[in-house]
Amino acid sequence: MAAKLMHAVQYDKYGGGADGLKHVEVPVPAPKNNEVSLKLEATSLNPVDWKIQKGMLRLFLPRKFPYIPATDVAGEVVEVGPGVKNFKTGEKVVAILSHLNGGGLAEYAVAKDSLTVARPPEVSAAEAAGLPVAGLTAHQALTQSAGIKLDGSGKQANILITAASGGVGHYAVQLAKLGNTHVTATCGARNIELVKSFGADEVLDYKTPDGTALKSPSGKKYDAVIHCATGIPWSTFEPNLSENGKVIDITPGPSAMLTYAIKKLTLSKKQLVPLLLIPKAENLSYLVNLVKEGKLKTLIDSKHSLSQAKDAWAKSIDGHATGKIIVEP
Ligand SMILES: NC(=O)c1ccc[n+]([C@@H]2O[C@H](COP(=O)([O-])OP(=O)(O)OC[C@H]3O[C@@H](n4cnc5c(N)ncnc54)[C@H](OP(=O)(O)O)[C@@H]3O)[C@@H](O)[C@H]2O)c1
Secondary structure, three states: OOOOEEEEEEEOOOOOHHHHOEEEEEEOOOOOOOEEEEEEEEEEOOHHHHHHHHOOOOOOOOOOOOEOOOOEEEEEEEEEOOOOOOOOOOOEEEEEOOOOOOOOOEOEEEEEHHHEEEOOOOOOHHHHHOHHHHHHHHHHHHHHHOOOOOOOOOOOEEEEEEOOOOHHHHHHHHHHOOOOEEEEEEEOHHHHHHHHHOOOOEEEEOOOHHHHHOOOOOOOOEEEEEEOOOOOOHHHHHHHEEEEEEEEEOOOOHHHHHHHHHHHHOOOOOEEEEOOOOOOHHHHHHHHHHHHOOOOOOOEEEEEEHHHHHHHHHHHHHOOOOOEEEEEO
């Protein structure tokens, strides 16, 4: 019997940006052991998706061409593979697909059951699809790297969040405010009121002199920086850190890695901590529940149909999204 076909968007070599994406018909993937097959309702893009296409991770990713990009998906379970116990067909879920295989820019995708979580009716597909990479990175940076307790039980900490209008940053502001924190945030002038509405205590326009210098308007020294922007040198952070302040760099380049090594070797009290997301279903479930309870919002920059995936891709590359870019198959 001929395999059922689906519409997907893929690329077959490095480079090319949005024009490198091709609309194709490919077989609907079948779930293997401990996998679920999903009919996708929403997929969100992350900068890593186009960075993989650019060849910035070419030692590891993609594993092979052609490659259907994107990993953050929400949809309905339509088939379960052998060994799947926690999900059944018809269930609404959110999942993070493996970056090795991608698969998000398509009508159907397969996800590991261990990285799939249930999505209650109160949480829309688009809101849920925003969460995996961006929400989990914000969660990991705050809880694991900065040691913030999101139940508010920890001691008070001053946090700086750069690029607070972006995918990771807007979740980081909201999550940080669940803890016992004072949050300073940076964003462009047009988003200052928006970032305040997410709970930031003070907001700096990153294009002003104080914003460029990351200076807290109330004179706070930061115990942790959740650094979601790029291109800010250690010398800018250093004078703004408290005695044991840490910069959690989620896009660490060679100079950040050098700073990390030097600070470690010299037993500096101020540290740079590079972060690589290790996704965990229990944390994704926690975030979905916060959205359900109205304690966390997914800010949606824009929605695009799968046939307009190139526009969504170009927007992500442009680097000026306010919140999450969503593609709806
Ligand atoms: N380590 C990991 O596992 C991991 C996981 C997730 C993301 N990341 C990385 O983290 C970075 C952020 O990801 P994202 O999804 O949040 O990106 P994003 O949504 O594309 O970020 C766009 C936002 O950043 C703002 N922005 C840009 N430069 C800024 C600056 N210098 N100061 C303040 N705001 C600035 C833009 O504001 P304007 O439009 O006003 O300029 C825009 O709202 C990316 O480099 C991504 O690859 C790493």
